[in-house]
Amino acid sequence: MDVHFLSLLLLSISLFTLSHSTTTTTTTNDTAALFLFRSQIDPHGTLLSNWTTSTNRTTACTANWVGVKCNNNRVTALSLPSLNLRGPIDSISSLDQLRLLDLHDNRFNGSFTPISKCLNLKFIYLSSNDFSGEIPPELSSLRRLLRLDLSDNNLRGAIPTQFSKLSRLLTLHLQDNELSGTIPKSLGSLPQLKNLNLSNNQLYGMVPQSLISRYGENSFSGNEGLCGSSPLPQCSYTGTSPAFAQTVTSNPSSFPSSTVHEPNKNHKRLSSGSIVAIVVVNSVILLVITSFVIAYYCRKYSGNAKSMAGSEGSTRRSSYSGEKRVYANGGGGGDNNETNVTDKNRLVFFDRKNQFELEDLLRASAEMLGKGSLGSVYKAVLDDGFVVAVKRLKDANPCSRKEFEQYMDVIGKLKHPNIVRFRAYYYAKEEKLLVYDYLPNGSLHYLLHGNRGPGRIPLDWTTRISLILGAARGLAKIHEEYEAMRVPHGNVKSSNILLDKNGVACISDFGLSLLLNPVHAVARLGGYKAPEQAEIKKLSQKSDVYSFGVLLLEVLSGRVPSQYPSPAPHSVEEDDEEWTMDLPKWVRSVVRDEWTAEVFDEELLRYKNIEEELMSMLHLALACVVPKPENRPKMGEVVKMIEEIRMEESPLGDDYDESRNSLSPSLATTDDGLA
Known part of the structure; x- marks a missing residue:
């Protein structure tokens, strides 16, 4: 009996030792794989500086490497968005317990076929990189996959x-x-x-009505060869590529002819002399036609430039009153000493995709979206259907072309999912245009204050905290990127928090403060001003934090800053000119008098079990609006605190509610659902 018991004990110890050895080995393999990954994408160790091990027993899990999350001492999540990392991702193929891979908005390249070996992957976010080649069919082996984002690459x-x-x-x-x-x-x-999005590719053929009804027409826009039920053109697809059989629409003349004619085998061959004669005649005709075309367009462009000088263009019908063709002077009026005619009339792009000419912008139908202290903003629809937002600067910058271009380079290099993408600019002495992505879902200001009356759809707490987190991340990225230069945003307010087509919050108007001298910037930019700006007359990142704190109070209270200092709530439509106290001061007075519940928007009080989150967010807002700038937290710290406070189901769970798909992919970084 004792011998039998001893045998069982030895067997148990052996199994435990083997299991422990296996776990240690796999953990070491995970760390080695990440070490190799870092050596390829960050060879100088400047971006992933804490990816080090102090002892032989230290691993990626025990050392709390940035972007690495573990479960049972195995790497289950790798999240490194927006770090300007570049290189291949082959070395992470051995992370067989990986559930989340978020590398969006970097410069990774090559193929992502290797990650098909990570069979436990549930979430893959690889958008806005430089991956090329075909999408590997091997990805279909990831049977647990819930979300796949490969957008904005070179596939x-x-x-x-x-x-x-x-x-x-x-x-x-x-x-x-x-x-x-x-x-x-x-x-x-x-x-x-x-959620399916195949827009802005080169797809062709018929789109079944079931797909259009299920995912919406925007999921297929930007593919000229697609057709089907309305709103797509009707088609009769032959089953071959457009190079040989074009999709035939209800208006065949809108596409080039693609019929392939078989040669008549009974025709005789032409003689060599006939062929030479035909070539010579065709060459002469082509030369004559080319000369006429060049002469025609030179005269036409010269005439257009003269006729458009000083003019706003023809007025078009629009839902916006006063809408006009936006761009005066036809791009002329530049500094004659600074550039030649070619440079004067070109747009400078920061992205190789979706580029167009200045003439395309001049021909675009335009719709005024609003006016600000630095100019007007228009929605421009190009002939090919591509939509952009154009800000026409007014008296914003007396500086030279060289200085202006330097400022634009500062703005243009910044890419982040929560910052409106700056695509291009145009400079002339009398005309300056900034071209941005057009975001179709309006602003946070409208969601909070628009239609405060019968029929309004309340803005729920989960959406509010998600939008404010997105805005915080965008602002934190600006502060982090330009910390050494101390460049602020300078115009933080709810009308500058825009929503893209997926409902993700993006902060706009970054960099415009650079175009003004400090005193004018404080006076003209309409963000929520910090108290020290009255004396210092200068924008700063600390004043941005104050503005963000006011924005947070606006989200919590549902009240427009500087309009609601009275002890009782007012309607947006009421005249509040008699009240002069600003929102932070009013909130402090209410909290001091222990009437804290009156701070919060009535639309939020209908939700249960969020009192703790509301109070935590209120304390954070008050920390941001303290009078002394040095006592305010940094935006990076604000982001972390909001992430800890936010009340929502983790988007990593299998039971993730699709109604919340407006959340940024970078939210998917919690431990929940990684198992």
Whole structure:
């Protein structure tokens, strides 16, 4: 009996030792894989500076490496967005317990075929990188995959039909690539797919009505070869690529002819002399036609420039009153000593995709969206349907072209999911245009204050805290990127927090403070001003924090800053000119008198079990608006505190509510659901 017991004990110890050894080995392998990954994407160790080990027993999990999360001492999440990392991702293929991979908004390149070996992956966010080649069919082996975002890369080829095997997929984003071919019918059979975006590619063929109804027309826009039910053009698709058989629309003349004619085999061959004569005659005719075309367009452009000088252009019908063609002077009026005619009339882009000419912008239909202290903003729809927002600067900058371009370079290099993308600019002495992505879902200001009356849809707490977190992340990125230069945003307010087509909050108007001298910037920019600016007459990152604190109070109270200091709530439509106390002072007075509940928007009080979150956010807001700048937290700290406070189900759970898909992918970094 004793011998039997001893044998069992030895067996148990052996199994435990083997298990511990295996766990130690796999953990060491995870660390080694990440070490190799860092050596390829950050060889100088400046971006991932804490990816080090102090002893032989230290691992990626025990050392709390930035962007690395673990479960049971195995790496389960790797989140490194917006760090300007570059290189291949092959070395992470051995992280077989990885659930989340978030590398969006970097400069990773090569192929992502290796990650198909990470069979436990649930969330892949690789948008806004430099990946190229075809989408590997091997990704279909990731049977646990819930969300896949490969948008804004350089991907070519067809969408793999093998994606039909991803039966748990909720989101598939492939927009802004160079994908071609037809849309696989198998995408319509994915039972859980809630969000599909294939826009801005080179896809062709018929789109089934079921897909349009299920995902909306915007999911397929920017693919000229697609057709189907309204609003797409009607088509009769032959099944071959557009190079040989063009999709035929209800208006065939809108597409080039693509019929392939078989030569008549009974025709005789032409003699060599005939062929030479035909070539010579055709060359002469082509030369004459080219000369006429060049002369015609030179005269036409010269006439247009003269006729448009000093003019706003023709007025178009619009839902916005006073809408006009935006761009005066036809791009002329530049500094003659600074540039030649070619440079004067070109747009300078910061992105290789979706570029267009100044003439395309001049021809675009325009709609005024609003006026500000630095100029007007227009929605411009180009002939190909591409939509941009154009800010026409007014008396904003007396500086030379060289200085202006330096400022634009500072703004243009910044890319972040929570900052409105600055695409291009145009400079002339009398005309300056800034071109941005057009964000279609309005502003946080409108969501909070618009239609405060019958029929209004309340802005719920989960949405509010998600939007404020997105705005905080965008502002923190600006402060982090330009900490050494001490460049602030300078104009933080709810009307500058815009929502993209997915409902993600993006902060706009960054960099405009650079175009003014400090005194004029404080006076003209309409953000929520910090008290010290009355004396210092200078914008700063600390004053940005104060403005963000006021923004947070605005979200919590539902009240417009500087309009609601009275002890009782007022309607937005009421005249509040008699009240002069600003929102932070009013909130402090209410809290001091222990009437804290009156701070919060009545629309929020209907929700249960959020009192603790509301109070925590209120304390954070009050910390941001303290009078002394040195006592305010940094925006990076504000982001961390909001992340700790926010009340929402983790987007990593299998039961993730698709109604919350407006949240930024970078929110998917918690431990919940990684198992």
